[in-house]
Amino acid sequence: MSGSNKQKIVESVPQKGFFGHPKGLFTLFFTEFWERFSYYGMRAILVYYMYYEVSKGGLGLDEPTALAIMSIYGSLVYMSGIIGGWLADRIFGTSKAIFYGGILIMLGHIALAIPGNLSLFFVSMILIVLGTGLLKPNVSSVVGDIYSVEDNRRDAGFSIFYMGINLGAFLSPLIVGEVGMKHNFHLGFSIAAVGMFVGLLVFLFTRKKNLGLAGKSPANPLAQSEKKKVFSIIGVGVVILAILIAIAIPTGLLTFDSFIALVGILGIGLPIIYFTVMYRSPKTTADERSRVIAYIPLFIAAVMFWAIQEQGSTILASYADKRTQLEVLGFEISPAWFQSLNPLFIILLAPVFAWMWVKLGNRQPSIPKKFSLGLLFAGLSFLVILLPAYFGGEESLVNPLWLVLSYFIVVLGELCLSPVGLSATTKLAPAAFSAQTMSLWFLASAAAQAINAQIVKFYSPETEMAYFGVIGGVSIVLSIILFLLSPKIQKSMKGVR
Template identity: 75%
Template sequence: MKTYTKQEVVDSVPQKGFFGQPGGLFTLFFTEFWERFSYYGMKALLVFYMYYEVSKGGLGISETLAISIVSIYGSLVYMSGIVGGWLADRIFGTSKAVFYGGIFIMLGHIVLALPGGLPMFFVSMVLIVIGTGLLKPNVSSIVGDMYAETDDRRDAGFSIFYMGINMGAFIAPLTAGTIGMKYNFHLGFGLAAIGMLFGLIIFTLTKKKRLGLAGVQATNPLLGDERKKVFKQFSIGLIVLAILLAITIPTGWLTIKTFIAAVGILGFLIPTMYFIVMYRSPKTSEVEKSRILAFIPLFLASVMFWSIQEQGSTILALYADKRTQLDFMGIHISPTWFQSLNPLFIILLAPVFAWLWVKLGKRQPSIPQKFSLGLLFAGISFLVILLPGYLGNGGLVNPLWLVLSYFTVVIGELCLSPVGLSATTKLAPAAFSAQTMSLWFLSNAAAQALNAQLVKFYSEDNEVIYFGTIGAVAIGLSVILFLASPYLKRFMKGVS
C-alpha cells in the first residue's frame, strides 16, 4: 500500500471552498453537526426515558439508577475513544473509522426507536458507545489533516468546526427532545437516527471530492506478523470476555450495580496507568517529566469541573423535570430544552473569550489560573441552583434559576476546556503527544465515572446539602489551585 506524505495529503484537498477554508471542512462540519444532533437528541431524552413509568412510555427504572447508568454511559463513550483512535491509527484510517462509527451510532438509535424494553436499551447503548468511540476522535483528526503545518487558517478552521458541534447540540433538544417528550420517546430516538443518516449521506457523497486523501491511510499500520499477533490477542480477549460474561451473569456476580462500580474504578485506573507509563518511559526527558507532574493537578481540576458540568444532563435534567415551573410567561417549556442552553451560551460567548485573551495578551491569567477560574464558576453554578431550596420558597422553582446555573458553568467551561486542549498539546511528551490528548479526554470519563457514585446522594429533600457540598469543594479546590499556580508554572518549564 502506498504511503502518502503530509504534503501530498494536503495537496489532494481543495484548499478553497468553505468560508475561505479547505473544501473538506464542509463535509466534516455537517457530518459532525448531524452526529452531534443525533447524540444530543438522544441524550436529552435518555434519562427521562429510563425513569418514566412504563405506562408513560419509559422503562420504569428508579431515578437514581437511571442517572448512574447515564453517567457510566458517558464515561464509556470517552473511554472508547482510545480504542477508536488506535483502530484508526493502526488498521483502517480515520475516514473509515468515521464511516463505520456513524453506522454503529445510527443502528444504536434505530434500536432505541423500536420498543424493546431494557435488553434492547442496553444493546443500543453498546452500539452507540462503539460508534462514538470510532467517530468522535477521528473526525477531528481529519480536520487537522487538511492543513499544512504552517497554515494560519488552522485555528479558524477548528473554530468553525467547533461551531458545527454546538449548533447540532443546540438544535437537537429543541426538536428530537420535544418530539420525544410530547409524543413518544421512540419517535424522538428515531429522529436522532435520521440525523445520523443525514450525516452519513453527506460524508459519503462529498468525501471523495472534498477530502481527497485526508484520513484514507492508517498513520502507523500493523504489518505482517504484527497484524497476526494483534488479531490473535484480540480473538483470545473476546473469547475470555465471553466466558466471563457466561459465568458472571447467570451467577449474579455481574449486575448493573457491579458494572457501574467496575467502570467507576476503570475511570481512574486507566488515566493513572497512562501517567505512570509516560513518566517512567525512557523516551520522556527530564523536562517532559516535570511537565507531566504539572499536568496531574490540571487533570484532577478538569475531573472536578466536568463532574459538575456533566450533571447538567443528569441531575439538572431531573431538577428541570421535577422541581421547575415549566409553564412560564404563557409558554410550556419541555424539560429537554434546558439541554440547549450549554451549546447556546458557548456559541454566544466563545468569540468574547477569544477576544478577551487576545486583548489581555501577556497580562492574561496563566494556564493554572484559568483552570482555577473554571473550577470557581463551576462551583458557583451549583451554589446558584441551591438557592431556591435554601430560601425555602416552596413549590416549583422559577426556570431562570436553571438558566443562570447553566450560564455560570459555561463561563467556567470557556476558561478551562479550550485552554486545557491547548495546554495538553504544550505539556505532552514528544513521544506521547497523541496519547496525552487521549488522556485529557479521559478526565471527562473519570468525571462521569465519579458522578455515577455521587448522584446516589441526591434527592429533593437534601438538594441544598448536595449542591452546596459539591459546589463548596469545587470552590475550595479552585482557591488551592490558584495559590499553587506559581509553583505549577515552575514545573511547566516555560509553558505558559
C-alpha cells in the first residue's frame, strides 16, 4: 500500500470521537472486546474440561496431554494468522477477514457447547483456530491504518485498544469460569459463543460509519492473471495434505508426539521463512529492509516473553488448581478466576502506561529498551513463583497471593512489550506486507507456545523450582543483552521510534 493510499484511509476515518482518538477505535475496541471475551472465557475452563474426569463433565484426558494440547492449540491459533494475513493482504481486505473470522469462531464455540465426544472437541478447535487466524491479526492491523505514522496518539491508541482486549479477558473467566466450573462446562462454552455473536453485530453495524476506507481493499491484491494459478496451488495443497494425513494416522507416522514436534518445527521455521521473503522481496525498499533486520531481535524477545506469559493457561492454571489454597476466609475461589488477574492488572495499569508514554513524548525509552524491560519483568515473575516451594516445600498448599504477585509482575512486562510491539509492527512493516507483518507478530506467540508444548512435560511438583528458575533466568539474561544492543537496533529502524 502506497503512502498516498494510507493517507486517504486516514482521511476517510473521523479522527475525533473516542476518548480523543479516531472514531474507528470504538468499532475495533468493542469488536476485539467481545472476541477476547469469547476466547478467554473458553480458555479459562478448557484445560480443566480436558483433564477433569468424565464423571465431572470433562473429557478424562491425562494432565500432561491436556497441558500439551493447550500449548499446541494456542500455537496453532496464532500460526493461522499467516493464512488470515495473506488472505486480507492479497484477496479480500482486512474488514471481510475480520467478519468471516468472527463467524468461524462463533461456530467453534457452538460446537464446544454441544455435549459430545473427543472428535467434536477437535472440530471446534479447528474452527476457532481458523477463525482467530482471520480476525486477530487483521483487527490489530486496522488499528494501525486509522492513524498516520507521525500521529503521537498512535502508541496511546494501541494501549487503549489493548485495554479493550483485556477488559473482555478479565470479565470472561469470572463469568464463564463460574458457570463452567460450578455448573456445566458446555453452558460456559455457550456463553462464549454468545459473546462472539455480539462482537459480530458491533462490527457489522458500525464499520461503515466509523472505519471509512480502512480494511476495504487488500493492500497487495493478486493480479487477475495470478488468481487462477494461486487458487489451483491451494486446492492441490489441500488435497495432498488430506491424503498425507489419511495415510499417516493409520500407519502410526502421525502421533500426538510427532504432531507436537511438527508444530515446534513450524513455529520456528515459519518466522524464518517470513523474514526471508519480506527482506528479499523486490517490493521492499532499502529502508524497509533495514527495519526488517531491526525487527528480528524484537521478535526473539517477544517469543521469550510469551513463552512465560502464555503459561498462565497451562502450568499456572494447573498450579492454581492443585498447588494453591483455594479456600480463603471460608470462601471458595475458582481456579479459573486466577486467569482474570492478568487482564485486571492491565485494565488498571494500561491507562497509566498510555499516559506515561504520551507525557514523556520523545524522552520515552526506545522500542528495544521497552522490550528489554518486558523480558526483565517476565523473568522476575517466574523467579517469584518458585519461592513458595523454597520456603514451604513441594507438598504444602501455596498462599494465593504468590500467584497474584507473579501475575502482577508479568503484567508490568506485558505493558512494556505487547502494545508497544503491536504499534512497532505497524510502523516497521514493509508497505506490501502490512497485514502479513501483523501476522508475523502473532507468530511470536505461536513459536512461544510451540516451545511450551515441548517443555511443559518437564514440570512437576518435584522439578518446580528448577523449572521456574531456569526459564526465569534465561529471560533476564536476554533482557540484558537486548538492552545493550538497543542503540544499534534503534539505528536500523531508520527514524521509527
